[in-house]
Amino acid sequence: MTLLRLAERGLYCEAGDFYIDPWQPVERAVITHAHGDHARWGSERYLSSREAAGVLRTRLGSGATIRAVDYGEAIDVNGVRVSLHPAGHILGSAQVRVEHRGEVWVASGDYKTQPDPTCTPFELVRCHTFITESTFGLPIYRWPPDSEVFDAIRAWWRSNRDHGRASLLFGYALGKAQRLLAGLADADVGPVYTHGAVERLNRDYRHAGVRLADTQYASGMPRGHDFAGSLIVAPPSAAGSLWVRRFGAISTGFASGWMRVRGARRRRAVDRGFVLSDHVDWPSLLATVEATGAERVWVTHGTREPLVRWLSERGIEARVVASQWKGEEDTDPVEVPGEEITA
Amino acid sequence: MRRFALLFAAIDETTRTNEKVDAMAEYFRSADPADAAWAVWFLSGGRPKRLIPVRRLAGWAMEEADVPEWLFSECYDAVGDLAEAMSLLLPDRETTTDLALHQWITERLLPLGTKGEEDQRASVVQCWRELGGTERFIWNKLITGGFRVGVSQQLVVRALAKATGVAEGVIAHRLSGTWVPRAESFTSLSASETSDADVSRPYPFFLAYPLEEEIEALGSPAEWQAEWKWDGIRAQVIRRDGRTFIWSRGEELVTERFPEIAGAADFLPDGTVLDGEIMPWKDGAPLPFAQLQRRIGRKSLGGSILSDVPVVLVAYDLLELEGCDIRNEPLARRRAMLNEVITASRSTAFLPSPIVPLASWADAQAAYAGARERSAEGLMLKRSDSAYGVGRRKGGWWKWKVQPFTVDAVMIYAQAGHGRRASLHTDYTFAVWDDGVLVPFAKAYSGLTDDEIRDLDRWIRANTVEKFGPVRHVKPVHVFELGFEGIQASARHKSGVAVRFPRILRWRTDKRAEDADTLATLRAFL
């Protein structure tokens, strides 16, 4: 029996009787981060990082029982030592370190090692078994430096402004949108408007002390308001909806790691793709796996098989774990209830 | 090269036609004519001969990127485009250069053809090290000969007209035929005098739009001329300065392949250009298109092929008479002159395209209904006062194709598309039932909306039974109505039939796989 195993309702620790990011309701859920595929409704008790508590509450609603712990603070769950460590993915994202009888497992949820002003940087945790995502688990995925991406976004906005167009920039409502807004905080870009799903989470980020560009809620503007020359940040699900019509002439952009591939951008039918990801790229993934010192690697959501084969060929015991976390989909992982798309 | 890469990005990043044209016009206005000449050539679909076998190129890329072959194929599969997959895998560039586009082509690209394998490799790897991002992608596209930009020749012509102030028709004419990408050629595109020396040059073909509305919406039948729509090879026959040239619509010079027509053209007066359809024709009636294909497939025209499959030019139009461009004369006049020219030539290799009498639209309906029996694809409807335009324009000429054969078939294999559709499964193989077994008989690519493709792609990924390389064997669940233009018995196909131009008409979400048609249904069409 391994310390963690894949059970029907999620990744389960039998010794401590708790689940990590379960996809069905359980008694005790340890949550890596607040994205919809990792933090699901209905469990009795949740454990999260203190940094994540705000966004998690927004997602799960006021009725959820959430216990927040500091990064690195160890707690005892039925004799199993559990601690959370920064994953650098979004605000409050954590790797779950589980230790029992000298054996250490780390479930990293989603993570990235690049710097990101909206969350605590990734912390390397040594372990025997490392559970890694593989969203971008192919060597074609290599991220350019942030500065290059933000320069491109600014140039795109400026050109649109000069042509009298609004710039409609799509990014996941939780995490990506705020990373964009943080990166543009001193950029002299704007005015900046947001979709309701984004604005609601901006509040939690600002509350946690993250500095974002000044934003206004787009739906709060009077009818007939002229959006020409502005930048609008919205979740990808808003693309093509009636909500977009109010902006008049627009150019559309999408910020995502998927935009590294031309076909993915064309499939999305956006004018511009900006390669900005909250997941590790291939070189960082391999470097991280190596640095953990893990002798066993479990690969979850994403491009699992190639990564498993790559690691196996290098003498690491690797296997595919069929979690229900969604790495393959480039759709919006978070839906905030209550946003009226057509308003 | 950097400027050309920016132009490519500008075109690639917008779906708005005007912005594409503006970006090209701006480039043509400001670029070095030597660069602009190559840009025109590539943008209008010119492709260098494939200089290096793709497999060899991919091998070098794998070694440079230090990835094993299996991982390279995974990446290719995810990207859907070889040139792009290589660009993304290769390490970031080490240096930069300011080499201009024409230098890249003439100093780096074209010499590859004469080098040995080791020199080729050194040279290509060096180029990879100097190029980043889009430039490297374009370079790979140029080497593999698969450069496609998503602009039509017509848009290039419009941009050139905008940049030079020369009329679109003149530009199109100057570009057609064997246009050589050299600085002088580019400069002479914008020259103001219009008598071009090149005697071989054809006119741009005027193309018809598919009829979209009911035929009655065209107004009075008296204003229209109806002809059969033939399925052969659209061509122009040119007689100038005592020489004969036959150009196919693909702008290929095919004079040698059709000696019957070339011989007859020798008796046309100088300064004559005919537009028509090269058709296999025997005993006063057309032969199946496959016969013409058989003839085209031959390296030489020896043996009995000339007597087995003789050809004629079914002439539609007269574009030049006594050296004058008469494309702006009304169709009715051009047609009258065409008849005179053909009568005077006294040749059986020219046949004025028969006119379908049109007293009322009911005549057209009846002719349309009988088109297939005449081996025609449908009807062409041309306004009697229409000019011979450039490219595909709406309004003057319509094509009204007969409805294709249809059959309900089950999708059993799917494969990722290329280019615009990379990383989406868009190429499908369809099967019909035969004795309780699904027998594949057609591949089809087009016909679904983007939303349907997206839905189907998601379903395919979740319902793959087996993967062979990029091909996924999927559960036999979805039924599609397929249309095709023709059907023939074929020993080479497992199903025993080969269909022509299969395409998806609609997704029959109301049908289950069991409801699909059988091989017997298909055979009944034979």
Ligand SMILES: [Zn+2]
């Ligand atoms: Zn996530």
Ligand SMILES: [Zn+2]
């Ligand atoms: Zn995830």
